[in-house]
Amino acid sequence: MRLAVIPGDGIGPEVVAEALKVLGEVVPNAETTNYDLGASRWHATGELLPESVLGELRQHDAILLGAVGDPSVPSGILERGLLLRLRFELDHHVNLRPARLYPGVRGPLGDPGEIDMVVVREGTEGPYAGNGGLLRKDTEHEIATEVSLNTAFGIRRVVSDAFKRAEERPRKHLTLVHKTNVLEHAGSLWSRIVEEVSLEHPEVSVAYSHVDAATIHLVTDPGRFDVIVTDNLFGDIITDLAAAVTGGIGLAASGNLDITGRNPSMFEPVHGSAPDIAGQNLADPTAAVLSVSLLLDHLGEKEAARRIEASVAFDLATRDQASPGSTQAIGDRLAALVSSNARQAG
Amino acid sequence: MRLAVIPGDGIGPEVVAEALKVLGEVVPNAETTNYDLGASRWHATGELLPESVLGELRQHDAILLGAVGDPSVPSGILERGLLLRLRFELDHHVNLRPARLYPGVRGPLGDPGEIDMVVVREGTEGPYAGNGGLLRKDTEHEIATEVSLNTAFGIRRVVSDAFKRAEERPRKHLTLVHKTNVLEHAGSLWSRIVEEVSLEHPEVSVAYSHVDAATIHLVTDPGRFDVIVTDNLFGDIITDLAAAVTGGIGLAASGNLDITGRNPSMFEPVHGSAPDIAGQNLADPTAAVLSVSLLLDHLGEKEAARRIEASVAFDLATRDQASPGSTQAIGDRLAALVSSNARQAG
Ligand SMILES: CC(C)[C@H](C(=O)O)[C@@H](O)C(=O)O
Numbered sequence: 275m276r277l278a279v280i281p282g283d284g285i286g287p288e289v290v291a292e293a294l295k296v297l298g299e300v301v302p303n304a305e306t307t308n309y310d311l312g313a314s315r316w317h318a319t320g321e322l323l324p325e326s327v328l329g330e331l332r333q334h335d336a337i338l339l340g341a342v343g344d345p346s347v348p349s350g351i352l353e354r355g356l357l358l359r360l361r362f363e364l365d366h367h368v369n370l371r372p373a374r375l376y377p378g379v380r381g382p383l384g385d386p387g388e389i390d391m392v393v394v395r396e397g398t399e400g401p402y403a404g405n406g407g408l409l410r411k412d413t414e415h416e417i418a419t420e421v422s423l424n425t426a427f428g429i430r431r432v433v434s435d436a437f438k439r440a441e442e443r444p445r446k447h448l449t450l451v452h453k454t455n456v457l458e459h460a461g462s463l464w465s466r467i468v469e470e471v472s473l474e475h476p477e478v479s480v481a482y483s484h485v486d487a488a489t490i491h492l493v494t495d496p497g498r499f500d501v502i503v504t505d506n507l508f509g510d511i512i513t514d515l516a517a518a519v520t521g522g523i524g525l526a527a528s529g530n531l532d533i534t535g536r537n538p539s540m541f542e543p544v545h546g547s548a549p550d551i552a553g554q555n556l557a558d559p560t561a562a563v564l565s566v567s568l569l570l571d572h573l574g575e576k577e578a579a580r581r582i583e584a585s586v587a588f589d590l591a592t593r594d595q596a597s598p599g600s601t602q603a604i605g606d607r608l609a610a611l612v613s614s615n616a617r618q619a620g
Numbered sequence: 621m622r623l624a625v626i627p628g629d630g631i632g633p634e635v636v637a638e639a640l641k642v643l644g645e646v647v648p649n650a651e652t653t654n655y656d657l658g659a660s661r662w663h664a665t666g667e668l669l670p671e672s673v674l675g676e677l678r679q680h681d682a683i684l685l686g687a688v689g690d691p692s693v694p695s696g697i698l699e700r701g702l703l704l705r706l707r708f709e710l711d712h713h714v715n716l717r718p719a720r721l722y723p724g725v726r727g728p729l730g731d732p733g734e735i736d737m738v739v740v741r742e743g744t745e746g747p748y749a750g751n752g753g754l755l756r757k758d759t760e761h762e763i764a765t766e767v768s769l770n771t772a773f774g775i776r777r778v779v780s781d782a783f784k785r786a787e788e789r790p791r792k793h794l795t796l797v798h799k800t801n802v803l804e805h806a807g808s809l810w811s812r813i814v815e816e817v818s819l820e821h822p823e824v825s826v827a828y829s830h831v832d833a834a835t836i837h838l839v840t841d842p843g844r845f846d847v848i849v850t851d852n853l854f855g856d857i858i859t860d861l862a863a864a865v866t867g868g869i870g871l872a873a874s875g876n877l878d879i880t881g882r883n884p885s886m887f888e889p890v891h892g893s894a895p896d897i898a899g900q901n902l903a904d905p906t907a908a909v910l911s912v913s914l915l916l917d918h919l920g921e922k923e924a925a926r927r928i929e930a931s932v933a934f935d936l937a938t939r940d941q942a943s944p945g946s947t948q949a950i951g952d953r954l955a956a957l958v959s960s961n962a963r964q965a966g
């Protein structure tokens with residue numbers, strides 16, 4: 275297993291170190307190569323994602339990213355020049371974001387019952403296409419446009435993926451989240467494709483929710499959701515909310531998948547680089563560890579993936595929520611749990 | 621005071637009746653004209669908003685709308701043909717949506733502290749401009765576009781309005797919500813205008829939040845928000861969430877304002893027509909009553925507006941939350957409270 279690792283900025287390197295420690299317990303011979311990308315590199319060289327690095331990244335089975343970003347870099351530079359560029363260059367069309375309320379974790383909703391959903395967010399089109407512009411800049415007649423581009427090809431591949439995931443889950447339920455009553459054209463295309471693909475998956479029950487109503491359901495009745503499939507921007511918004519109601523982005527993992535396997539997929543915690551607590555052994559590496567679980571699952575190492583997730587679940591259920599321990603202590607605990615799970619399984 | 625009333629469908633007529641009952645206590649001589657628009661008219665005649673009706677609506681000081689919609693009407697028809705058409709024809713550029721957690725009301729967040737915010741949502745442009753299309757429909761090469769149109773003119777007028785509202789509030793705080801790191805062009809225009817207008821309001825402190833992060837804050841720390849100014853689509857999403865965390869859309873009022881006064885502004889509860897409980901005297905008319913308070917405030921009847929809001933606050937603090945009473949009972953209570961408040965004040 276050849277992994278490219280982008281530790282990134284802030285707490286990125288710290289949480290990645292623990293994630294790799296845990297990985298080592300299930301895949302002892304993984305070969306990792308570090309790539310220095312993010313705020314420091316941009317400051318030092320002006321580079322965001324050199325072609326040569328992109329070429330090397332492509333040679334790996336998967337990419338693990340910690341977090342990039344720093345207040346010293348103008349907003350948008352790293353997002354568009356590095357994070358989104360990776361998603362577009364590597365055709366990461368399925369942006370996979372599970373949101374599960376683990377036993378022992380208290381979110382802001384008190385006791386909302388079971389929450390266990392997976393959001394399949396489209397990752398390569400919609401309003402993220404970068405298609406827009408300014409006219410008459412800096413005059414009172416200035417106009418700015420942003421064009422959401424949606425293709426049958428692009429939608430069908432993520433909708434198919436979402437249905438397959440729904441089919442494998444106990445509840446076999448899929449919700450399309452969009453705003454079809456206002457975004458008539460994109461909404462029509464998404465709806466028609468969901469309807470078409472649903473014919474191939476008669477066991478999956480299908481629901482629809484407008485994105486505004488979905489935010490209400492996410493705080494009043496989140497248990498209703500199983501698999502959600504949605505557009506790039508709506509997915510961005512509702513996955514942050516879904517993470518918040520399941521204990522915060524500190525626990526949320528994500529995968530940016532090219533499900534054709536042509537390009538390496540990339541796995542990353544949803545949280546940012548948190549420069550305020552960087553370098554102090556304070557960050558919770560759980561989301562990075564869960565990202566490794568997604569990575570292994572994607573590479574076909576289902577058993578190892580499950581073992582890591584089970585260890586995280588056990589740790590979350592038993593840890594002292596008020597003081598869960600240092601970055602390293604949590605990483606050590608998770609590594610020990612994974613290793614003892616391995617011995618039991620073996 | 622000449623009011624156009626659109627009772628609409630489902631629970632619309634029921635909640636409007638109570639709202640007018642309460643209005644009668646503060647403005648006994650308001651002249652109201654009913655307009656039959658919504659699902660039933662569309663079914664009966666195919667009409668959504670005839671030009672003649674639009675012309676008559678324009679002759680009023682304000683419009684009160686109950687709710688429109690019915691599952692028997694295909695999604696999008698009434699939304700685009702009636703609700704959005706009214707907003708665009710009557711230039712309702714300031715979509716005003718207060719979200720306050722009244723004492724006694726329990727939302728899904730348990731005890732989140734004080735929540736008292738006003739969202740100023742742009743109402744006439746952005747992704748709601750209806751600018752988009754389909755290419756190669758029903759082929760595998762189909763493409764759908766949606767164009768977000770943003771003008772300096774359109775943004776400046778709502779941003780100015782939001783700053784003025786912030787200046788009049790104790791905390792004098794304004795948050796721009798957008799997604800500037802991805803929607804580069806629209807984001808740049810919104811940011812620059814907020815910066816410009818802020819120079820005219822040095823007492824107002826300004827913050828920025830990406831829309832995805834804003835959804836997290838709305839469930840983990842909603843008290844941080846005072847005035848939010850945002851784009852049409854982001855405003856649609858976060859106002860539903862803001863309503864949810866302050867007790868639900870059953871309590872949320874809104875105003876669609878033409879702040880130039882050229883066209884009548886329109887006031888409506890945020891909730892829908894709830895056909896499942898229609899005609900049973902079960903709907904809570906509180907949001908409709910609060911919409912009347914916004915209407916009076918907009919027409920300069922500040923004292924009457926405050927009196928209604930105070931009566932609602934008192935009723936919410938003292939009502940039996942589990943069984944607040946029938947539609948009519950709540951309306952009667954609120955009318956009595958308003959009338960006794962009036963006597964005390966007079
Ligand atoms: C950093 C930003 C470009 C990104 C996005 O908008 O997709 C982030 O919010 C996310 O959800 O991964």
Ligand SMILES: CC(C)[C@H](C(=O)O)[C@@H](O)C(=O)O
Nearest residue numbers: 455456486699700703704856
């Ligand atoms: C009904 C729909 C067109 C409308 C909107 O999207 O603005 C509604 O959700 C609202 O918030 O008033």
